[in-house]
Amino acid sequence: MDCIAVDWSGALTGAASRIWIACATSGVLTALHAPGSRGAVRNALLARQRDAAPALAGLDFSFGVPAWYASSRGWTTIRDVWTAARDEGETWLRDCAPPFWGRPGTTRPHDAARGLRTTERIAAAGTQPKSVFQIGGAGSVGTGSxxxxxxLLELRAAGWAVWPFDDAGRHTLVEIYPRFFTGAVVKRSANARATWLERYEPAITAEFRQLMCASEDAFDAGVSALRMTGLDFARALHASDDPVTRLEGAICGPGAHLV
Structure with missing residues (x-):
């Protein structure tokens, strides 16, 4: 099975160099490139769904929101959440009204735990994901999410299964958190990335190694795709029947709580 990893960015400017797609099969990295835009990622995944060969694609952004927030907005399904993000998301980003925060002049309007989904609260020690409500500042993931x-709304309609809302299918999307795959490494350091690759992935081709040493985002995509091929996801990838998980989503990968 092809394992595809997308290192995503929600930035309005500079995203072209920060979005990377990697593909690996049976522990071998077969592709790594910067597609140039979020739209190009969408088009690539739509095209991949038309290929009958099975694929598991990991995207590094939050697939849902804390259940309490979804309930407060009257959203009862993940489709409601994604539809609201489509219709209202740019307003959320522009206004940065609570519960969103992170823009200059704003402070977090709730305690840290309240901003996290269940999957983030129980993440492995030392690998704490950020809140979807944080839309600015170091490590923020809200804008990209x-x-x-x-x-996700469009890809699901086109035939991709989206876990944990759907059972895995021939083409399945999962939420990933690259830190679960890389472990403790100072990813902003090219030397640290090179050392990590020499130690853990010595068989990577010189071409891909050069790209991953030059770009933290390429590193995240490449390592995630490789590590996805080494995990037995199939037994765990069934649609969750937990009502909270069905609104929040869940991270898939080592160190994650599979539900």
Whole structure:
């Protein structure tokens, strides 16, 4: 099975160099490139769904929101969440009204735990994901998530299964958190990335190694795709019947709580 990893960005400027797609099969990295835009990722995944060969694609943004927030907005299904992100997301990003925060002049309007989904609260020690409500500042994932959710709506309609809302199918999308795959490494350091690759992935081709040493985003995509091929996801990838998980989603990968 092809394992595809997308290192995503929600940035309005500079995203072309920060979005990377990697593909690996049986522990071998077969492709790594920067597609140039979020739209190009969408088009690539739509095209991949038309290929009958099975694929598991990991996207590194939040697939849902904390259940309490979904309930407060009257959203009862993940489709409601994604539709709202499509229709209202740019307003959320522009206004940065609570519960969103992170823009200059704003502070977090709730305690840290309240901003996290269940999957983030129980993440492995030392690998704490950020809140979807944080849309600015170091490590923020909210902007990318809000601009990614509408794509999930479209890809699901085109035939991709989206876990944990659907059982895995021939083509399945999962939420990933690259830190679960890389472990403790100072990813902003090219030397640290090179050392990590020499130690853990010495068989990577010189071409891919050069790209991953030059770009933290390429590193995340390449390592995630490789590590996805080494995990037995199939037994765990069934649609969750937990009502909270069905609104929040869940991270898939080592160190994650599979539900």
């Amino acid at each position: 809000i601009r990614g959710m509408p794509m």
